[in-house]
Amino acid sequence: MTPAHGIAVIACAIAVIAAIRDSVADSDEEAIRFLQTYGYLDGDNVQTISDNATLALRHAIALFQEYYRIPGDGVLNEATLEQMRKPRCGVKDILNDLDDSPRKWAKTHLTWNFHLASESVLRVTEVAFEIWAANSSLMFERNSTNPDIVISFRKDFHTFVDPRHQGSRICPSLLEGPGNVLAHAFLPSSEVSEVHVDSAEKWHIELTVNPDDTIHLLHTLTHEIGHALGLHHNPLKDAIMYAFVLSKTFPVRLSEADFLAIQNLYGLRNKSEIAGPVTTTVTTTTIATRDTGNSADLCALRRVDAVLVLENRISVTMAGKFDSEIFGIVCPKDGLLEQLRALLKRLAQMRNVFSSEDDLEEEREEEEARKFSHSV
Numbered sequence: 001m002t003p004a005h006g007i008a009v010i011a012c013a014i015a016v017i018a019a020i021r022d023s024v025a026d027s028d029e030e031a032i033r034f035l036q037t038y039g040y041l042d043g044d045n046v047q048t049i050s051d052n053a054t055l056a057l058r059h060a061i062a063l064f065q066e067y068y069r070i071p072g073d074g075v076l077n078e079a080t081l082e083q084m085r086k087p088r089c090g091v092k093d094i095l096n097d098l099d100d101s102p103r104k105w106a107k108t109h110l111t112w113n114f115h116l117a118s119e120s121v122l123r124v125t126e127v128a129f130e131i132w133a134a135n136s137s138l139m140f141e142r143n144s145t146n147p148d149i150v151i152s153f154r155k156d157f158h159t160f161v162d163p164r165h166q167g168s169r170i171c172p173s174l175l176e177g178p179g180n181v182l183a184h185a186f187l188p189s190s191e192v193s194e195v196h197v198d199s200a201e202k203w204h205i206e207l208t209v210n211p212d213d214t215i216h217l218l219h220t221l222t223h224e225i226g227h228a229l230g231l232h233h234n235p236l237k238d239a240i241m242y243a244f245v246l247s248k249t250f251p252v253r254l255s256e257a258d259f260l261a262i263q264n265l266y267g268l269r270n271k272s273e274i275a276g277p278v279t280t281t282v283t284t285t286t287i288a289t290r291d292t293g294n295s296a297d298l299c300a301l302r303r304v305d306a307v308l309v310l311e312n313r314i315s316v317t318m319a320g321k322f323d324s325e326i327f328g329i330v331c332p333k334d335g336l337l338e339q340l341r342a343l344l345k346r347l348a349q350m351r352n353v354f355s356s357e358d359d360l361e362e363e364r365e366e367e368e369a370r371k372f373s374h375s376v
Contacts, residue, residue, distance in 0.1 A: 028057075031076050034084045035060040038243075039094030067093060067235050068244075087201075087215065088244045089223060090173050090184030093233050103187040104230040104265045108136075111143035115152035115161050120205045121217070125151060127207060128221040128252075132229060135254055136262045137269045149228045150192055151221070153199035164191045171196060178202065182220050182245065185227035193228040197221070209250050219249035231261050 035041035041060035062074035070079050114125045122142070129140040152161045155177070159169045166189070173184045175198040185195040197203075203217045204210030219240070226241050234241040239255045254262075 027076060027081060031061065031081065031084065032057065035064060037092075038064075039092035039096065040064050063094065069235070083244070086244045087179055087182050089220075089227075089233070090175070090181035091227055091233065091243070093243055095232065105148065105188045108266055109139045109141070110149060111141050111147040112149040112151065113142060113144045113147040115150060117151075117153075118205075124205055124207065124218050125221055128218055128225055131222050131252065131254060132225060132262060135259050136266045138229070138262075138266050146192075148192060149195065149225070151195040151197065151224075154196040155199045158196065160194055162192045162194060165194065166191075175200070182215060183224050185224040187227060188230050195221075195224045195228055197224070212247075215245060216249045216252075219245070219252050222252055226258070226262075229262065230265050231258075234258070234261070 032041065035057075040063050041056065058074040061072065061076055061080065064070070064084075065072045065074070065080055068083055070083055071077075072080050112125070112129060114121055117125070126142070132138055133140055146164070150162045154161075154171070155175050157174060158171050160171055171194075173181070173196070175181055175184075175196065177198070177200045181198060182201055183195065183197040186193050197217075197220065202214045203220075204214040205217050207218065210216040222240050223242075231241050233243045234255075234257050236242060236255065236257050237246060238253075239257045240252065241258055241261065
């Protein structure tokens with residue numbers, strides 16, 4: 001080997017070492033930003049190069065690996081970096097002591113609105129709320145005037161939509177574009193909770209299986225609404241509150257962990273009705289609140305044998321058995337079940353009207369009785 005060749009080899013080796021060193025430094029910086037963003041690492045712990053800072057970083061990496069069951073023992077390996085780079089929710093995994101107090105709405109009838117949304121987006125959003133309603137005592141209604149939960153498409157640096165938001169108008173969380181943070185939400189507050197969805201993502205806005213190059217809006221909305229109701233992330237992959245988006249997100253189902261979490265906050269609508277967790281399934285045509293073992297497509301029904309209305313719910317009977325609970329099922333508006341649901345709403349409104357009239361009549365009778373007693 002000539003001296004010139006030797007110098008060239010040494011120069012190449014130095015260049016490779018420098019590239020590896022830069023790559024490692026970049027990966028470390030990427031990991032530090034991630035761990036700080038999602039609550040694993042205190043920003044003050046890594047501002048200086050010291051043994052304490054190194055230990056703090058290693059501990060933070062180990063926490064992340066433990067949370068998502070990644071081998072590594074605090075070493076920043078490729079599997080850990082790969083997990084960090086997946087599309088996910090922008091809400092923290094680990095909350096500090098100040099954030100960890102249980103937050104929930106003081107009421108169970110909540111209103112929502114998706115700001116300036118299309119009909120298809122509103123349809124998907126309604127289904128996402130139906131999923132939570134079917135598994136709790138919560139009831140939801142769309143109201144564009146001062147709703148409890150406001151959802152909107154945002155991007156990059158952005159502001160809050162609702163003027164009732166307390167504090168700065170600028171949202172503290174960045175939406176960085178496709179493939180990063182899909183959306184983020186805020187826990188319940190005294191007046192309003194907001195959900196921000198990244199408009200730069202390629203969304204699938206249908207109640208069908210999404211193509212590989214898209215993100216299912218229904219899955220993301222169901223997850224973020226969970227935060228707006230007071231739920232935190234769950235490390236189980238089958239949970240709707242799992243922070244990262246898996247390759248298969250349709251049909252959308254609540255896991256047992258999701259069910260118990262929402263039950264712990266708000267309870268059941270009817271405690272005697274359900275003895276165990278209910279899996280909510282979104283298919284291409286229905287949302288089934290429980291698996292009855294009946295393979296009939298309820299949205300395709302043209303007739304039913306009988307209809308049972310009980311506790312503001314409708315059940316239909318086929319073959320003489322009331323086993324097809326249709327609460328929460330979403331079908332085309334011209335279908336039989338949607339007509340039954342509309343009928344139920346009208347009956348409820350009539351009952352409220354009659355109840356109000358009865359109350360007024362009782363008040364008039366009491367007033368007449370008071371007048372009579374005074375005259376005597």
